[in-house]
Amino acid sequence: MSRTTIHDIAKELNTTAATVSRALNNHPSISSATKEVVRKAAQKLNYRQNRAASSLRSGKTYVIGVIIPSAEISFFGSVIHGIEKVAKSQGYSVLLFQTNESYEDEAQGIQTLLQSNVDGIIASIAKETTRYDHFQEVKNRKIPLILFDRAIDELDVPAVVIDDYKGAYMATEHLIRQGYQRIAHISGPQHIQIFHERLRGYVDALKAYNYKVDGDLITYGKVSIDSGRTCTEALLNLPKRPDAIFAVEDFTALGALQAIKETPWNKPGQIGLVGFANEAFSAYITPGLTTVDQQTALMGQEAANIFMNLRQEEPTLVDLPQKIILDPVLVVRQSSLRKKISRRREE
Amino acid sequence: MSRTTIHDIAKELNTTAATVSRALNNHPSISSATKEVVRKAAQKLNYRQNRAASSLRSGKTYVIGVIIPSAEISFFGSVIHGIEKVAKSQGYSVLLFQTNESYEDEAQGIQTLLQSNVDGIIASIAKETTRYDHFQEVKNRKIPLILFDRAIDELDVPAVVIDDYKGAYMATEHLIRQGYQRIAHISGPQHIQIFHERLRGYVDALKAYNYKVDGDLITYGKVSIDSGRTCTEALLNLPKRPDAIFAVEDFTALGALQAIKETPWNKPGQIGLVGFANEAFSAYITPGLTTVDQQTALMGQEAANIFMNLRQEEPTLVDLPQKIILDPVLVVRQSSLRKKISRRREE
Numbered sequence: 001m002s003r004t005t006i007h008d009i010a011k012e013l014n015t016t017a018a019t020v021s022r023a024l025n026n027h028p029s030i031s032s033a034t035k036e037v038v039r040k041a042a043q044k045l046n047y048r049q050n051r052a053a054s055s056l057r058s059g060k061t062y063v064i065g066v067i068i069p070s071a072e073i074s075f076f077g078s079v080i081h082g083i084e085k086v087a088k089s090q091g092y093s094v095l096l097f098q099t100n101e102s103y104e105d106e107a108q109g110i111q112t113l114l115q116s117n118v119d120g121i122i123a124s125i126a127k128e129t130t131r132y133d134h135f136q137e138v139k140n141r142k143i144p145l146i147l148f149d150r151a152i153d154e155l156d157v158p159a160v161v162i163d164d165y166k167g168a169y170m171a172t173e174h175l176i177r178q179g180y181q182r183i184a185h186i187s188g189p190q191h192i193q194i195f196h197e198r199l200r201g202y203v204d205a206l207k208a209y210n211y212k213v214d215g216d217l218i219t220y221g222k223v224s225i226d227s228g229r230t231c232t233e234a235l236l237n238l239p240k241r242p243d244a245i246f247a248v249e250d251f252t253a254l255g256a257l258q259a260i261k262e263t264p265w266n267k268p269g270q271i272g273l274v275g276f277a278n279e280a281f282s283a284y285i286t287p288g289l290t291t292v293d294q295q296t297a298l299m300g301q302e303a304a305n306i307f308m309n310l311r312q313e314e315p316t317l318v319d320l321p322q323k324i325i326l327d328p329v330l331v332v333r334q335s336s337l338r339k340k341i342s343r344r345r346e347e
Numbered sequence: 348m349s350r351t352t353i354h355d356i357a358k359e360l361n362t363t364a365a366t367v368s369r370a371l372n373n374h375p376s377i378s379s380a381t382k383e384v385v386r387k388a389a390q391k392l393n394y395r396q397n398r399a400a401s402s403l404r405s406g407k408t409y410v411i412g413v414i415i416p417s418a419e420i421s422f423f424g425s426v427i428h429g430i431e432k433v434a435k436s437q438g439y440s441v442l443l444f445q446t447n448e449s450y451e452d453e454a455q456g457i458q459t460l461l462q463s464n465v466d467g468i469i470a471s472i473a474k475e476t477t478r479y480d481h482f483q484e485v486k487n488r489k490i491p492l493i494l495f496d497r498a499i500d501e502l503d504v505p506a507v508v509i510d511d512y513k514g515a516y517m518a519t520e521h522l523i524r525q526g527y528q529r530i531a532h533i534s535g536p537q538h539i540q541i542f543h544e545r546l547r548g549y550v551d552a553l554k555a556y557n558y559k560v561d562g563d564l565i566t567y568g569k570v571s572i573d574s575g576r577t578c579t580e581a582l583l584n585l586p587k588r589p590d591a592i593f594a595v596e597d598f599t600a601l602g603a604l605q606a607i608k609e610t611p612w613n614k615p616g617q618i619g620l621v622g623f624a625n626e627a628f629s630a631y632i633t634p635g636l637t638t639v640d641q642q643t644a645l646m647g648q649e650a651a652n653i654f655m656n657l658r659q660e661e662p663t664l665v666d667l668p669q670k671i672i673l674d675p676v677l678v679v680r681q682s683s684l685r686k687k688i689s690r691r692r693e694e
Contacts, residue, residue: 100431
């Protein structure tokens with residue numbers, strides 16, 4: 001059986017191949033209603049767009065490249081779903097590149113995506129990355145670049161982030177309202193803006209409630225399960241140990257939880273714990289982890305929407321970067337709830 | 348500052364640009380020692396390979412495309428690490444495409460990777476996929492295609508899988524040896540070979556130990572948390588309910604665990620549970636999930652190794668597909684351990 005062409009679709013709909021082509025390529029001159037009819041006919045006739053030919057004509061590949069630090073962090077998987085949802089609706093495909101948090105890999109990823117002639121790049125920056133020449137190259141080539149979550153203001157490109165400061169403030173405030181007295185924070189590398197912002201939110205929440213900000217209770221980890229565990233062990237060995245911990249993200253919190261559970265003198269519910277990111281596992285562990293949800297699907301959709309707008313405009317619009325700041329959502333589970341009974345006993 | 352070229356590296360090493368080029372492109376005529384020296388110098392001088400120019404000369408892009416059903420299943424993330432390890436060592440980049448278990452997306456992914464001129468494709472097949480014309484197209488174009496985990500024999504291409512039959516047999520045998528009497532199985536869609544093989548392993552283990560194979564105790568789920576929960580609720584409502592469940596994979600097992608925990612008459616440890624895949628969360632949940640590890644990193648490495656061999660050979664070698672079958676490893680945690688005390692009470 002020969003492959004369905006746009007001519008077959010045009011015949012079916014009694015219209016011209018040019019109209020079908022424009023509709024399938026989402027051309028602004030075609031109405032939404034017509035696009036819908038053409039897409040349905042294309043689907044019915046099992047038509048697969050010959051992107052190679054189409055891209056020869058338009059100079060577009062209809063591919064968006066997405067750079068993520070790790071495919072094993074469900075946060076990124078969830079943002080990708082948001083990106084894909086918008087991309088698919090506009091006839092774009094999404095190719096992913098995983099940096100494993102390495103600068104070298106990230107630079108390689110940018111090269112690989114540029115070489116694949118992607119129409120735009122949506123990226124979240126690796127932990128290790130402290131210089132941005134590779135991203136500058138994307139800008140120089142006038143290819144739309146949008147950052148999400150781990151963004152860098154100095155790059156001066158559009159970004160979708162959540163309000164990390166506010167999320168951390170909410171998390172710390174929640175622990176204060178539960179009645180915890182000594183609330184520690186395990187932070188992350190400070191050159192990454194989001195971790196710095198979360199530290200600020202923690203400090204400001206303490207101040208707002210007239211809590212002393214105790215430098216002993218602030219540690220800097222490496223954003224991993226192992227690091228969360230090590231930092232927590234150190235915190236729990238302090239002469240004046242904390243009764244609650246706000247961890248910079250959920251993997252750190254998971255390590256903290258393991259260390260807390262193994263502490264001989266600890267009773268369940270004695271040490272409060274809050275994470276950040278609402279990783280998939282945080283609902284499944286015992287106790288369930290209180291954490292800050294980052295509206296991941298929305299983040300991905302907004303990032304893809306920015307790309308869809310940029311591609312229609314003159315590249316110079318990149319000079320006016322847009323920043324979308326989403327609101328964090330506190331998800332309260334068991335890990336942060338102070339047990340009233342054990343509290344009375346202590347008093 | 349101008350960009351480092353292969354001429355700068357050649358000058359630094361007092362050799363020719365041709366040698367440097369061949370070394371960086373992993374040419375067989377260059378010794379490993381020389382390649383190492385050149386790579387170190389390239390790194391020192393912060394050289395970034397101009398893949399576009401290099402690929403114009405060689406016709407290669409040095410990109411491997413990897414098709415995965417979901418970036419949110421840690422199993423695939425872990426296989427990708429194995430692929431990347433080998434790819435990186437040979438100067439290749441890896442681009443990922445996520446199918447979300449959809450046939451349409453998978454076909455689109457193949458088109459996108461072909462359009463990006465990848466040198467080869469490594470894929471695991473989506474749940475929904477029941478026809479393989481898109482993979483056939485890759486074969487027709489003589490581009491190396493390697494399948495992993497969810498492979499299809501009829502495609503007649505190289506594959507790396509684990510022995511699913513053996514893994515399921517081991518899981519079931521473990522439950523039998525723990526002393527469970529009525530062992531149920533929640534299976535998955537039978538058109539996917541691995542799920543069918545796991546069912547076979549379960550049935551044969553029961554037979555080998557002279558257990559009755561009870562059709563009531565075999566259900567077919569949709570390979571998800573929700574489906575695991577629903578299937579388990581149905582099983583636990585049977586007049587003669589099971590005392591252990593072997594779930595076809597860990598997300599199904601997670602749903603089963605939730606249903607088991609919510610059952611009013613259940614005491615912890617009364618119902619044994621084993622999953623399959625050793626997903627990241629399986630170690631963190633309570634009780635820890637007994638499961639079957641699939642040697643994911645090794646699986647990825649072997650798949651990438653097959654690609655590295657194929658690219659050196661005549662494409663006709665694809666006619667002699669290689670199949671690597673890895674051994675599964677049973678990981679015993681709390682969820683399957685039968686509590687002797689409660690057993691005595693029952694008797």
